[in-house]
Amino acid sequence: MxxxxxxxxxxxxxxxxxxxxxxxxxxxxxxxxxxxxxxxxxxxxxxxxxxxxxxxxxxxxxxxxxxxxxxxxxxxxxxxxxxxxxxxxxxxxxxxxxxxxxxxxxxxxxxxxxxxxxxxxxxxxxxxxxxxxxxxxxxxxxxxxxxxxxxxxxxxxxxxxxxxxxxxxxxxxxxxxxxxxxxxxxxxxxxxxxxxxxxxxxxxxxxxxxxxxxxxxxxxxxxxxxxxxxxxxxxxxxxxxxxxxxxxxxxxxxxxxxxxxxxxxxxxxxxxxxxxxxxxxxxxxxxxxxxxxxxxxxxxxxxxxxxxxxxxxxxxxxxxxxxxxxxxxxxxxxxxxxxxxxxxxxxxxxxxxxxxxxxxxxxxxxxxxxxxxxxxxxxxxxxxxxxxxxxxxxxxxxxxxxxxxxxxxxxxxxxxxxxxxxxxxxxxxxxxxxxxxxxxxxxxxxxxxxxxxxxxxxxxxxxxxxxxxxxxxxxxxxxxxxxxxxxxxxxxxxxxxxxxxxxxxxxxxxxxxxxxxxxxxxxxxxxxxxxxxxxxxxxxxxxxxxxxxxxxxxxxxxxxxxxxxxxxxxxxxxxxxxxxxxxxxxxxxxxxxxxxxxxxxxxxxxxxxxxxxxxxxxxxxxxxxxxxxxxxxxxxxxxxxxxxxxxxxxxxxxxxxxxxxxxxxxxxxxxxxxxxxxxxxxxxxxxxxxxxxxxxxxxxxxxxxxxxxxxxxxxxxxxxxxxxxxxxxxxxxxxxxVTDLRGEDVLPELLKVLRSQPVTDPDLARGIQQLESWRSEGAQRKETAQGSRTYSHPDAVRIMDAWWPLLVEAEFRPGLGDELYGELAKSLSIDEAPSAGHGPTGAHAGSAFQYGWWSYVDKDLRRVLGQEVKGPLAKTYCGGGDLSACRGTLLATLKQAVATPAAEVYPGDDSCKAGEQWCADSIVHRAVGGLTHPTIHWQNRPTYQxxxxxxxxx
Structure with a gap:
C-alpha cells in the first residue's frame, strides 16, 4: 500500500x-x-x-x-x-x-x-x-x-x-x-x-x-x-x-x-x-x-x-x-x-x-x-x-x-x-x-x-x-x-x-x-x-x-x-x-x-x-x-x-x-x-x-x-x-x-644568496633556473590547463617543497643547537605547504602557509646580504653570518632537494598515489557521513565566501 x-x-x-x-x-x-x-x-x-x-x-x-x-x-x-x-x-x-x-x-x-x-x-x-x-x-x-x-x-x-x-x-x-x-x-x-x-x-x-x-x-x-x-x-x-x-x-x-x-x-x-x-x-x-x-x-x-x-x-x-x-x-x-x-x-x-x-x-x-x-x-x-x-x-x-x-x-x-x-x-x-x-x-x-x-x-x-x-x-x-x-x-x-x-x-x-x-x-x-x-x-x-x-x-x-x-x-x-x-x-x-x-x-x-x-x-x-x-x-x-x-x-x-x-x-x-x-x-x-x-x-x-x-x-x-x-x-x-608564499616572498632572498657567486654544478644550475622561472611567473601552484592535474612548473614546486624543511634545519640548527631548535619548532611549525601532511592543518586541507619559519628565514638572509632589517633576529644564523658559508649551506640542501624524487616528496596516502604532486596538494572534503565528493584543485581561500x-x- x-x-x-x-x-x-x-x-x-x-x-x-x-x-x-x-x-x-x-x-x-x-x-x-x-x-x-x-x-x-x-x-x-x-x-x-x-x-x-x-x-x-x-x-x-x-x-x-x-x-x-x-x-x-x-x-x-x-x-x-x-x-x-x-x-x-x-x-x-x-x-x-x-x-x-x-x-x-x-x-x-x-x-x-x-x-x-x-x-x-x-x-x-x-x-x-x-x-x-x-x-x-x-x-x-x-x-x-x-x-x-x-x-x-x-x-x-x-x-x-x-x-x-x-x-x-x-x-x-x-x-x-x-x-x-x-x-x-x-x-x-x-x-x-x-x-x-x-x-x-x-x-x-x-x-x-x-x-x-x-x-x-x-x-x-x-x-x-x-x-x-x-x-x-x-x-x-x-x-x-x-x-x-x-x-x-x-x-x-x-x-x-x-x-x-x-x-x-x-x-x-x-x-x-x-x-x-x-x-x-x-x-x-x-x-x-x-x-x-x-x-x-x-x-x-x-x-x-x-x-x-x-x-x-x-x-x-x-x-x-x-x-x-x-x-x-x-x-x-x-x-x-x-x-x-x-x-x-x-x-x-x-x-x-x-x-x-x-x-x-x-x-x-x-x-x-x-x-x-x-x-x-x-x-x-x-x-x-x-x-x-x-x-x-x-x-x-x-x-x-x-x-x-x-x-x-x-x-x-x-x-x-x-x-x-x-x-x-x-x-x-x-x-x-x-x-x-x-x-x-x-x-x-x-x-x-x-x-x-x-x-x-x-x-x-x-x-x-x-x-x-x-x-x-x-x-x-x-x-x-x-x-x-x-x-x-x-x-x-x-x-x-x-x-x-x-x-x-x-x-x-x-x-x-x-x-x-x-x-x-x-x-x-x-x-x-x-x-x-x-x-x-x-x-x-x-x-x-x-x-x-x-x-x-x-x-x-x-x-x-x-x-x-x-x-x-x-x-x-x-x-x-x-x-x-x-x-x-x-x-x-x-x-x-x-x-x-x-x-x-x-x-x-x-x-x-x-x-x-x-x-x-x-x-x-x-x-x-x-x-x-x-x-x-x-x-x-x-x-x-x-x-x-x-x-x-x-x-x-x-x-x-x-x-x-x-x-x-x-x-x-x-x-x-x-x-x-x-x-x-x-x-x-x-x-x-x-x-x-x-x-x-x-x-x-x-x-x-x-x-x-x-x-x-x-x-x-x-x-x-x-x-x-x-x-x-x-x-x-x-x-x-594559488600562490606559494615561500616562492613569492622568501625565494627572492634565497636566489640572491645563491647567485652571489657563479653556480658551476649543472644540476644545481638547472634547479636554480627552474626556481627563477617559477618565481618570475608568480610562484603559483596551478595547472597548465583546467583538469590537467599537472602544474605549470612541477619541478620548481617539487624542489621548493623538498628544499624548505632541509634549508631551515641546516640554516638554524647549528647555531641554535639541537634542544633550542627542537623546542622552537614545537612553538612554531617549520612548514605548512599544501601537501605537508605533517603540517599544522594536515594534508588536503586547503589552508596553507599560515604557520612556518618564513619570517625567520627572510630576516636572517637579509642580514647575511647586508640589507636593512627592522626587528631582526638577535643573531645571524645562516653560515654564522658569512655570505659564502651561508651560500654553501643553501647549495648543499638544494642539491639534496633537486635529487629528491617526487615519490619521496609526495609519498602518497589514502587519496593519492606516491608522486602525484597535484593530488598531494588537492582539497578533499572529509566525510562526516555517508557521502564523499570529488577532489578539487588546491586553493587557499575561504570555504564560504x-x-x-x-x-x-x-
Missing part, C-alpha cells in the same frame, strides 16, 4: 530518482521513501505570496556567495547505498563544488558579469520561476527552497515561527552532523558513533577544553537569561524555538523513514523494524555545540607552558639575558615589519611584554609532564573482521557499507590541527569604480562533507539576514548580509587564555607531590574537582572496529582545568588553562542577534557596537554602500600589572585577572575603545595576521613574511591604481589563493 506523505515534507533532496532506483538493492531492509504530493511541493504561485511582502534588498543583485560541497547534508540509507554502489549523490549535496573549483582557472579573465559563473546569487527571496519547493511546518512559517542551490529561505509571521523554521530546515540539511557535534562537545562521540581512533581523538581534544556537566550547561543558559536583559531572554526563547523545529523534523523523519542513513549504519535504528531512537535535542546541546565551534575558531592564547620550555632552552644555551633576547626575537610579539589589518598607525596595546615582569611561574628544567587524560582503555581501536568481540555481519545487499567508518565517522578530519581560518579583503568607496565599498570575504572553516556551515535566509519579526551559520547553532545568520549591509569574520586568536601554576598541597599538612589532587587557592588547601567521562562502544554495520571502552579524566580548579604537572623552584605545581570564555560558550549569541536585527544595525558604528557583544576572539568586517569598517571582538581579560601573558603565572591573588570571580569565571575586561578597530580606512585585509600596532599576537610567527602579505600587496596595488571592482578584488583573492557591493542604503 502506498505510504501517505507527512504534511511537512522532507527536503526534495531525499526523493531523487537515482536513489529510488537502488531501493531494490535494500529490499526487505528499507521502507519506500514518502512520495511527493501537491500539498508539499507547492506551485510557484505559493512562493509568490512568500515574497510579495519581502523586505527591500539594497544589494541590487550585487551580493553573491558560495559554499561547497552543497546545501544538502543529509542522505537516507537508500541514497548512501546508491552513492556507494552507483556513484550517485542526492540533489544539492555536491552542486557547489564545480563552481568553487573553476575559479582557479577562471579568475584571470574575471569580470563582474562573469562572477555568477563562480558564485551563486546571494539575493533575498526566490524568484517565482526559481522555486523548487515550499513547505509550511507551522502556520506561521514558510520554507522556500530555490532550484539552483536548495538553500532554505525561511519567512515567519511570528518570531517563534521564524526560529522554528530555522531549526526545521537545519534538521532537513544537517541532522546527522548536528548529532555528531553535540556528542563531540559532550565527549561522547565514541559511545555514539564507534570506537575508532579518529572518534576518540575528537572527544579527547574538545571535552578537556570544556568538560561541562549537565548542570554546567544549564547554568550557562540561566546566565544568559538572567544577566543579558531582554535580549538574553529573547535569545533563549529563539533557541528554544530553534530546538523545537529540529525536533519536529526529527520526529517526522523518523516516522516517515527519511532520516539520515547513518543512524542505521551506526546501529541507532533498525532498518527493518524502524525500532530505535534519534534522541531529542535540548538547548543544552546548543551550548555543547557552541563550545566546539568556539574552541575551533574563536579561541586564542594558551601554549604558555611550551613557550616557557623554549625560553628555558634559550637561556640554558646563551645565559638568561642573551637567551631571553634570542627567544624574544623568535617570539616576534610586536614585529615592526608585520602586515597589519589597521595600517594607519593607530596603536592598540594589549598583552605586550611588561617593562617589569613579575609573577612568572617558570618550570624547573625537565620537570614538565602532560596531564594524563585517558585511563582504563580496553579493546583494540581497529581489528577488522578477525578477532571482533561482537561480530556484526552486514546483510549481503549492504556489503558496500561494511566497515565504512573503521577509521571513524570523521576519517582524517583532525580537528586537533590548528586551523587556517578565513580571510577578508575590503576597499573603501573612494578607491572603487562605483564609489561604493567592495568586499570579498568569508570564513575558512575547512572542507567537510557535509560542510560545518549551512546557508539560510531568515526573514521575520526583528530578523532579516541571509548567509552562513554553523549547523546546530543557526538561530541567527552568523556570517552574511542584511538588507543593506554585510559582515564576515576571521579568527583573531588574541590571547584570551592564560596558564596558571597552582601550588599543590595535601590536606592536613602532608607533603605534596606532582600527583596531588589538592591545591592552594587564596591560601586554603582546596580539593580539585574530578570530572570523568566513560565511553564504551561495540561494532556496528558501518564500523567494524573491536568492542572496547575507556575513561577520560580531567581535574578542574578555580583557575581552570589541569593541563600539565611540574615543579617550580622545587615545589610541585599543576599548570591550568583558564579561558575567559569558559562557562560562557553561548554568551556571544547576543552579538549575533544584533547582527540579524535591521532595527539595530544601521551603519558601521552600530555594527561595531553589536560586535562588542561577541566574546570570542574574532576580527569583524563590515560593508554597506557608504562605509567599510573593522572591529576586533573578544573577552580580553585585564591582567594584573607586570604579568607576562606569554608565560605561565603564579596562581596567587596578586597575579589574577583584575576582579576575577571563579564562581562564574568573570573578570574585568578591556574596554571597547582598546580593541583594534577602524572605519573608512583605504582598505582592509585579514588572513589571521596581526591586527594593529602594539596588539600582541598570541603565538609565534607574525613577522616580516605572513600569508596576509599575499593579500596586502595585491590590494594595495589595486587601491593605488583606483577603480576597484568586485571582479578585480576577487581576482586578487583568487591569485593569492561572499562578494559584496551595495549600491544603496536605507
Amino acid at each position: 502506498r505510504r501517505r506523505r507527512p504534511s511537512a515534507a522532507p527536503h526534495p533532496q531525499h526523493r531523487t530518482a537515482l536513489a529510488a532506483a537502488v531501493i531494490a538493492l535494500a529490499a526487505g531492509l528499507l521502507s519506500p521513501l514518502p512520495q511527493a504530493t501537491a500539498d508539499d511541493t507547492r506551485k510557484a504561485t505559493a512562493a509568490a505570496s512568500t515574497t510579495a511582502a519581502a523586505v527591500t534588498d539594497h544589494c541590487g543583485g550585487q551580493c553573491d556567495d558560495i559554499l561547497p560541497p552543497g546545501q544538502n547534508g543529509n542522505a537516507t540509507l537508500a541514497e548512501i547505498l546508491a552513492h556507494r554502489t552507483l556513484g550517485t549523490r542526492p540533489a544539492h549535496s555536491s552542486d557547489q563544488i564545480a563552481k568553487y573549483d573553476a575559479l582557479v582557472a577562471g579568475h584571470q579573465g574575471l569580470t563582474d558579469d562573469k562572477l555568477t559563473d563562480f558564485f551563486n546569487d546571494g539575493s533575498f527571496g526566490v524568484p517565482e520561476d526559481q522555486v523548487a519547493s515550499v513547505i509550511r511546518p507551522r502556520d506561521d512559517v514558510t520554507i522556500t527552497r530555490d532550484k539552483a542551490t536548495g538553500v532554505p529561505h525561511i519567512k515567519g509571521t511570528t518570531r517563534y515561527g521564524t526560529e522554528f523554521g530555522a531549526g526545521y530546515a537545519a534538521g532537513q540539511d544537517r541532522l546527522w552532523l548536528m548529532d555528531l557535534f553535540r556528542h563531540i562537545g559532550r565527549g561522547e562521540l565514541t559511545s555514539f558513533a564507534g570506537g575508532a581512533l579518529a572518534n576518540q581523538g575528537l572527544e579527547q581534544q574538545f571535552w578537556p577544553q570544556a568538560p561541562y556537566t549537565e548542570e554546567d550547561l544549564q547554568a550557562q543558559i540561566d546566565w544568559i537569561r538572567t544577566t543579558k536583559g531582554a535580549r538574553g531572554e529573547q535569545a533563549m526563547a529563539d533557541a528554544q524555538a530553534y530546538v523545537d523545529g529540529i525536533n519536529s523534523y526529527r520526529e517526522k523523519a523518523k516516522k516517515g523513514r527519511y532520516f539520515p542513513g547513518e543512524y542505521v549504519l551506526t546501529g541507532k535504528i533498525d532498518a527493518i523494524t524502524n525500532v530505535g531512537e534519534i534522541k531529542p535535542f535540548k538547548i543544552t546541546d546548543l551550548i555543547a555545540l557552541a563550545s566546539v565551534v568556539g574552541g575551533l575558531f574563536g579561541g586564542g592564547g594558551g601554549g604558555e607552558v611550551q613557550s616557557a620550555i623554549s625560553l628555558l632552552a634559550a637561556q640554558q644555551k646563551y645565559g638568561v639575558a642573551e637567551g631571553t633576547e634570542v627567544w624574544e626575537s623568535f617570539r616576534q610579539r610586536n614585529d615592526p615589519e608585520a602586515v597589519l589589518t589597521v595600517h594607519d598607525g593607530s596603536s592598540f596595546p594589549y598583552a605586550g611584554k611588561p617593562g617589569n615582569p613579575r609573577g612568572a611561574a617558570m618550570p624547573d628544567r625537565g620537570s614538565v609532564t602532560p596531564e594524563q587524560l585517558v585511563y582504563d582503555r580496553e579493546g583494540s581501536a581497529r581489528t577488522g573482521q578477525a578477532g571482533r568481540k561482537d561480530p556484526v555481519e552486514a546483510p549481503k545487499r549492504l556489503k558496500p557499507l561494511q566497515g565504512m567508518y573503521d577509521e571513524g565517522v570523521l576519517p582524517g578530519a583532525d580537528f586537533s590541527k590548528k586551523r587556517g581560518m578565513s580571510n577578508a579583503l575590503l576597499v573603501s568607496g573612494e578607491h572603487t569604480a562605483s564609489g561604493n565599498p567592495v568586499a570579498v570575504f568569508g570564513p575558512q572553516t575547512g572542507y567537510f562533507a557535509p560542510q560545518l556551515l549551512m546557508l539560510q535566509e531568515l526573514q521575520g519579526p526583528g530578523i532579516s539576514a541571509r548567509g552562513a551559520s554553523f549547523a546546530g547553532v543557526g538561530m541567527y545568520v552568523q556570517l552574511g548580509r542584511g538588507q543593506d549591509y554585510a559582515w564576515s569574520a576571521t579568527s583573531a586568536g588574541q590571547d584570551i587564555t592564560d596558564t596558571y601554576a597552582v601550588e599543590l598541597c595535601e590536606p592536613g599538612g602532608g607533603r605534596p607531590d606532582k600527583s596531588s589532587a589538592h591545591y592552594l587557592f587564596r591560601g586554603a588547601c582546596t580539593p580539585m574537582e574530578k570530572l570523568e567521562k566513560r565511553n564504551a562502544w561495540k561494532p556496528t554495520l558501518a564500523d567494524s572496529t573491536a568492542a572496547g571502552s575507556y575513561r577520560m579524566q580531567v581535574w578542574r580548579t578555580k583557575y581552570g582545568t589541569v593541563t600539565h604537572r611540574a615543579t617550580v623552584g622545587g615545589k610541585p605545581v599543576a599548570y591550568t588553562s583558564l579561558r575567559s570564555t569558559y562557562r560562557h560558550e553561548a554568551d556571544s549569541i547576543i552579538g549575533f542577534q544584533m547582527f540579524n536585527d535591521p532595527s539595530y544595525v544601521k551603519d558601521a558604528a552600530s555594527f561595531q557596537k553589536a560586535a562588542q557583544s561577541i566574546d570570542y576572539a574574532f576580527n569583524w568586517f563590515y560593508a554597506d554602500s557608504r562605509t567599510a569598517a573593522y572591529y576586533n571582538s573578544g573577552m580580553n581579560p585585564v591582567r594584573a600589572e607586570g604579568v607576562d601573558a606569554s608565560l605561565p603565572v603564579k596562581a596567587e591573588k596578586a597575579y589574577e585577572w583584575r576582579d576575577y570571580d571563579p564562581r562564574a569565571n568573570t573578570a574585568a575586561y578591556t574596554p571597547a575603545a582598546q580593541h583594534p578597530q577602524s572605519t573608512g580606512q583605504d582598505y582592509y585585509i585579514s588572513w589571521n595576521n596581526r591586527q594593529a600596532k602594539d596588539f600582541t599576537a598570541a603565538g609565534f610567527g607574525n613577522g616580516s613574511v605572513h600569508r596576509g602579505d599575499l593579500l596586502d600587496d595585491r590590494v594595495k596595488k589595486l587601491v593605488a591604481d583606483g577603480g576597484v571592482t568586485r571582479a578585480s578584488l576577487t581576482r586578487a583573492m583568487a591569485e593569492a589563493a 561572499m562578494v559584496i557591493e551595495y549600491p544603496s542604503h536605507r
